[in-house]
Amino acid sequence: MASNIITRLPKRNLHLHVATSGRIPAAVQRRSFSFYSCWRSPKSAEHANWTPATHGPFRPTRPRQQLLQKHQLDGVPAKTVSLNIDGHTRDFDAAFLRDSCTCVQCVDPHSKNKLFQTSDIPEDIEGTFQAVVDDAKGDSIEVQWKSDVKGFGPDHRTRHSLNWLRRAFDTEVQISSRMRHDDRVFWDNKEIVKANKWLEYDDYMSKDETLFEALTHLHRYGLLFVRNVPESEESVVSLASRVGILKDTFYGRTWDVRSKPKAENIAYTPDYLGLHMDLLYTSNPPHLQLLHSLRARTPGGESFFSDAFAAARQLREQSESHFKTLCTFPVTYHYHHPENHYHFTRPVIETFPSPEGTEPTSASIRRINWSPPFQGPVQAPSGTSTTPSLREYIAASHAYEKLLSAQENMYEYRLNEGECVIFDNRRVLHARRAFDASKGERWLKGAYVDNDVFFSKLRVLQEKFEGKWVADGVVRPAIE
Secondary structure (H helix, E strand, C coil), X not given: CCCCCCCCCCCCCEEEEEECCCCXXXXXXXXXXXXXXXXXXXXXXXXXXXXXXXXXXXXXXXXXXXXXXXXXXXXXXXXXXXXXXXXXXXXXXXXXXXXXXXXXXXXXCCCCCECCCHHHCCCCCEEEEEXXXXXXXXXXXXXXXXXXXXXXXXXXXXXXXXXXXXXXXXXXXXXXXXXXXXXXXXXXXXXXXXXXCEEEHHHHHHCHHHHHHHHHHHHHHCEEEEECCCCCCXXXXXXXXXXXCECCECCECEEEECCCCCCCCHXXXXXXXXXXXXXCCCCCCCCEEEEXXXXXXXXXXXXXXXXXXXXXXXXXXXXXXXXXXXXXXXXXXXXXXXXXXXXXXXXXXXXXXXXXXXXXXXXXEEEECCCXXXXXXXXXXXXXXXXXXXXXXXXXXXXXXXXXXXXXXXXEECCCCCCEEEEECCCEEEEECCECHHHCCEEXXXXXXXXXXXXXXXXXXXXXXXXXXXXXXXXXXXXX
């Protein structure tokens, strides 16, 4: 480590409140850190395996002498540590900090697999907490364990950066939506016309920077276009495979949107097809849908799109009761044919869990389920003490549909041959105007990609271009 870097410590008071099951002096209960004693611990640093790339951004410093400082507590073990982060007190259980250790003793550096089980942690585990300041790597907390997991020696240390601790607290259930989704842009026609993104096929296929740009834009807006796509039925496979494995369904790995007689799906007719999402009758509908235009030689058939998240936010502003109804009323979707019978029930608006005693908000929207052509008979027409009635749902869905289909909220575009649209099937509704199949051919080649595949690629690219700390902060919550 270079020794010609200056670190000017910022003025701060980092308070640690160390709580134990017994009574301890007030002086020990709360510590005010001024970080004046120097620190060297090669063994701890080795076990921490801690770098800016893996544990967070670093602050720029002026070129003077580097100082790595640490305030040492007086060694009182505790089950809880309370940190003053961003002016708020955050409590962390020692068991949580132990379970989250990523040192080389706890996580294999090659396979990235955990080398101990959560159930191995002693129920009475306690730690001695030490605050570390390092302007190159970021401030952190180091823990020495009392009654550690069996097989770990007294030299084992756990290090967590304050950035990691801040993010860990923010991923608690009651606020899990805020950290990972406040970069989403809710759009209407004016916004998407201004922000719409078109990418060249060759750039998308050959440059990881362009792919990262594409996936980031899809995460924020849910809608993207690619031009100059080769005239081949395999082109949509190539486009989807850049993200990852394609989702195989009973329609096949890819599928054709063409007009045909006695169609088993309204999409395979020349008729008007209203705003909807695909495969809501399955337990895990696809995240991305790709539609590549191979033939566009008939009048009509314009595609249009609507941001269902934006409409849900507008609905909540207009009527809290309608919004709540769509969050709770169970809607059944089905696909029933001789060779396939799919069936699933879900509310129109799914939200992240809200803090106890509070109602869901538009900021906590997780996904939307809206597919009228595939809706089946409802299961709770009369309602219950916790479920709205069908009449309440009809009123709420009517208000929501008006917002979804409002001219100012939709984006309309007629795909030309050699163009592909990619959109978030759990957020952006798509539709199609009727066309005259007798006057030409309209042929789209389609494919799906699952949400796990999409977010995996997004994290990989984010880690490559922005660092692991940022990538981890954008993952979707693991709560289902």
